Amino acid sequence: MKRKLPIILVASSAIMLAASTIGSTKATLTYMSDNYLAQIDIKSIGVTLTENGNDVSWRDYKHKDDDWSEATGVLLGDMLKNAGDEKLILDKKYDEKLAVKNSGSIDEYVRVTVQHYWADKETGDKLSNLDPSNIQIDFTNDGWTEDKSAETTERNVFYYNSILKKGQTSTDFTDKISISGDIAAIVGQTSQTDDNGLTTITTTYEYDGAQFVLEATVDAVQTHNAKDAIKSAWGVDVNISDDGALSLE
Numbered sequence: 584m585k586r587k588l589p590i591i592l593v594a595s596s597a598i599m600l601a602a603s604t605i606g607s608t609k610a611t612l613t614y615m616s617d618n619y620l621a622q623i624d625i626k627s628i629g630v631t632l633t634e635n636g637n638d639v640s641w642r643d644y645k646h647k648d649d650d651w652s653e654a655t656g657v658l659l660g661d662m663l664k665n666a667g668d669e670k671l672i673l674d675k676k677y678d679e680k681l682a683v684k685n686s687g688s689i690d691e692y693v694r695v696t697v698q699h700y701w702a703d704k705e706t707g708d709k710l711s712n713l714d715p716s717n718i719q720i721d722f723t724n725d726g727w728t729e730d731k732s733a734e735t736t737e738r739n740v741f742y743y744n745s746i747l748k749k750g751q752t753s754t755d756f757t758d759k760i761s762i763s764g765d766i767a768a769i770v771g772q773t774s775q776t777d778d779n780g781l782t783t784i785t786t787t788y789e790y791d792g793a794q795f796v797l798e799a800t801v802d803a804v805q806t807h808n809a810k811d812a813i814k815s816a817w818g819v820d821v822n823i824s825d826d827g828a829l830s831l832e
Contacts, residue, residue, distance in 0.1 A: 629687030630803045633752065634658060635680045658797055659760075673767060676721070679760040683743065683801050684752040692809060692829060693743045694817060695727070695756055696800040700737040704794040717763040718795045726754035728831060730819065746806055746827040760797070766790040 631641035639656030662677050663670075683693050699720060701713035715737040722729070726744050733740040743753050771787045804812045806827070813821050813829075820832040 627687055627689040628691055628803050628805060629685070630691070630693065630801050631684040631686040632656065632799060632801050633680075633682045633684055635661070635678055638684070641684075641686055658799065662760075671762065673762050673764040676759040676761045679720070679757050679797075680755045681757045681799055682753045682755045683747065683803075685747045685749055685803075687803075688749060690746050690748045690806045691803040692806060692813060693747050693753065694802045695741045695743075696798075696802075697722075697739045697741070697757070698737055698796070698798040698800075700796050701790070701793045702796050704792055710793055713790060713793055714765075717766050717790075718797070719761045719763055720757055720797075721759035723755050723758050725756075727756050728829075730831060742821070742829055742831065744829055746829075747803075762795065 629641065632639045634656075639658065641653060658681075659679070662679070681695075681697075683695065685691055685693075697720065699718040700715050701710040701718075702708060703710055720739075722739065722741070727741040728744055730740040730742065741756050747753055767788065767790075770789045772784055773787075774782055774784045776782045802817065804816045809823050809829075810821060813819060822830045822832055824830075
């Protein structure tokens with residue numbers, strides 16, 4: 584029997600905090616995204632990640648073309664109204680409504696993994712010494728169940744409680760994002776006086792040279808023989824009620 588693999592969809596964004604502006608509790612923004620990732624051999628499943636009502640990334644099979652329609656998106660691209668001029672304000676809550684749309688031709692169950700962490704703005708390497716909790720994401724818990732056994736300081740995993748029917752969009756699993764003002768704390772100051780008696784004071788911050796990264800990954804599996812399919816694809820045990828509702832064991 585041919586093994587059926589889940590469809591996997593990834594969209595991400597990294598926002599750079601400019602060291603020169605952190606002290607004034609503002610930061611400039613730049614954007615980058617990881618490559619879209621998908622793995623599937625079922626020519627019926629399709630998913631789309633939506634952000635604030637707009638399609639961000641998707642992978643769908645188009646029968647008439649016998650090919651995949653796919654796109655890679657960038658999260659937080661419209662976080663600021665004018666990215667060239669507007670500055671990110673620490674502690675301000677920005678809209679970040681993320682949801683999943685079933686853009687395939689069959690009903691499905693979906694899982695979402697959200698990761699948030701700090702990285703070096705030059706190399707992209709993860710900075711494990713910086714606190715992920717300063718990237719504050721408001722999860723709605725509306726129609727979604729969080730898998731607490733999979734939770735870490737930088738990862739949250741959610742399962743949609745119902746079958747996501749063809750053409751249907753889930754409830755939002757996030758609605759706001761903000762960056763804590765704690766990152767603006769001064770960690771050190773040094774002073775140097777030149778031969779003319781002019782003193783230069785250099786202020787340093789723990790988050791200098793860092794950028795924050797937000798990633799959302801969507802997986803989908805078919806509803807047929809769902810309990811076994813989910814166990815095979817995701818490695819978790821679930822209960823499926825007569826009306827199709829999903830709950831974690």
